[in-house]
Amino acid sequence: MSSEQLSSVEEIDLAAARRIAAEHRAKGSSLVTVLQDVQTEYGYLSREVLEVVAEQMQVPLSQAYGLATFYTSFSLQPRGRYHISVCMGTACHVRGAANVLGKLERDLGIKAGQTTADLKHSLESVNCLGACAAGPIVVINGVQHGKVDSRKVNEILRELD
């Protein structure tokens, strides 16, 4: 890819952030809402995107960065194609969620909160997904898997390949 193409890709990217921020500014939305929608668009919040949002919303970059680091649903790093969330709620905990997370960490070679180098998997732990009956719960790109144990982790990971 030539450098010209690269820069045009970047321009398109930032245009979306600019548009989302401008729309929200007109509606009087909060900065948290803007960042949420921008993250939905890009999958994460890059420095460039945060700069655009801060500029559009007329706040210092530090304020946008502050929010992006305070709230755990924001990510400053790109996420994998398969985003794996392991529920660590109390009901899942007493049914062995820590073992499920441990198994995923070992199998993927990453810790919770990290993404594999090939950007295929990212792994995170979440506090409670409210589907306690079927715990331990693992969610991959929005699809729930219930009653997960070590063996089921093998099955689930196989399906992703």
Next chain:
Amino acid sequence: MSTVASEKLTGFADLDALRSSIQAQREKIETTVVLCGGPGCQAYGCKAVIEAFREALDDEGLEESVQLRVTGCHGFCERGPLVVIRPAGTFYQGVTAEDVPEIIQKTLKNNQLLDRLLYVNAQTSQKVQTEKEVDFYAYQQRIISGANEEIDPECIEDYLAVGGYSALAKALSQMKPDQIIEQITESGLRGRGGGGFLTGRKWQSCRNAQGQPKYVLCNGDEGDPGAFMDRTIMEGNPHSVLEGMCIGAYAIGSNQGYIYVRDEYPLAVENLGIAIQQARELGLLGENILGSGFDFDIRINRGAGAFVCGESTALMASIEGKIGDPRAKYIHTTDVGLFGKPSNLNNVETWANVPQIINRGPDWFSSLGTEHSKGTKVFSLVGKINNTGLVEVPMGIILRDIIFKIGGGIPNGKKFKAVQIGGPSGGCIPETLLDTPVDYEQLTDLGAMMGSGGLIVMDQDTCMVDIARYFMNFLCEESCGKCTPCREGTKIMLDILTRICQGQGTPEDMEQLETLGEDVQTASLCGLGTSAPNPVLSTLRYFRDEYEAHVKDKRCPAGVCRELISFSVTPEACTSCSLCVKACPVEAISGGTRKGKGKERTKVPAVIDQDKCIKCRACYEACKFNAVAVS
């Protein structure tokens, strides 16, 4: 469900007329198949069942005569996916897509029951046909959650058909704001989010407060792990929340509402959004509601994954687009709240109670419950329990009845150890105190609290020190860091608990946990910090022997804390079935297989290599013959 075309309602008579026409249309429907689409059933694959029904009804040409209704949570998550067939009320559980053609052929077309899908009552071992006969529901009183089955949350007509928005019409047409507040106060309704403050009194303070505009807010930031009551109300019956807020706004004198929903609940955001849009289209939200001259509208704000935002002042800061840190509340939020204006914040379940009280009267509501705790409470009953699910019980019911009569007791013949109530701010209650009634004051006296309604049951295999460490880890991560006692106190308590779990604790550690816990309770800024020590203090109070076993004997009686346990296979009990070998994630188990054929066939018992073993319990849980021992 197709929607009944209707223009904006401009008067109370219009609402009644619309309701009558919907009800008349409903009376013509012969059969309704009600499918639970709640979070529990979703985890069990109800989406495939729903699709299978849609396709099969189309193929059979039944799409006109049989109504398919996908609803929010029915409560009995353990047995999902759930299907109820009306009018007979036939209750099928554990339904799969493969069962659907037979349900249609036999039950829908020929009124035959499918034996294998019926529920067997645990105590009588009898199969039962209808939901009413199921033991799980028999002891409940579902005034808030029961309507979920009648309502497709995307269909406002369903809500209107069961009397929805009649309380709003009554309030706007027949009642003065002061009268409404009086009735809510008289009913004895208290906040369902945890605090238990008298709702009517809070409304009165906000009404009396100086300053305009005023805001009414709904706290849908259900952050307690193991709690999903509010989720099921927002997802399953969103209009009940909107109607409650609208009545509250009229009573308080507010024209703008906000609902703050947890980020992990995308379906709640979606369904609330649809409900708001539909209510606006019918003139039940917006300007001049039902021609009364009263204006009210609602916005939804999504949380962004911070537990502390369930605290009132942090929630308001978050709606304002700021970091969600709380402030001291010398000045109440009813005087200075969102955007510095008088604001009334109630929890989802509290709001959902309001239309009921207006319709059925404060005396009806206060006839339920105990002297100071009125009405019902929705709990999520989870953990080591046979019937996991959502239960709604009258206040005053004893915990033992919830766990054993409704919950069906502990699975696999294990022994009950404790029930954790009130989330990370709550406490663990032992077996000896299970006859305590569900009541705000009595639970607080035990060092627990009502909280938002998570009931997590623990059995003999749960380590109470590990549970205390789990909650402290959660709170330490979620502490916003603004005040020192909470930020540093939770960190130090977590360090001590981790040490104890690793077998490095000392008797002084236990004393320090107690004194530090009391300091954090006293000196923290907000509810997160002041209640953070509860799980530690309550386990120290009721399960001190477990702490002492960790500290003095370097032993974890429940066999949980990894540094203190080892796993081994008892050769005599091992059947060499190889389940443990397959379950082991690190290939630490050898043997466990059968060699040779016929008479020559011999069993080779499994052996665990202690150097490779990571103590993950996978083999212990996989073994069906109790051959894996923890020591």
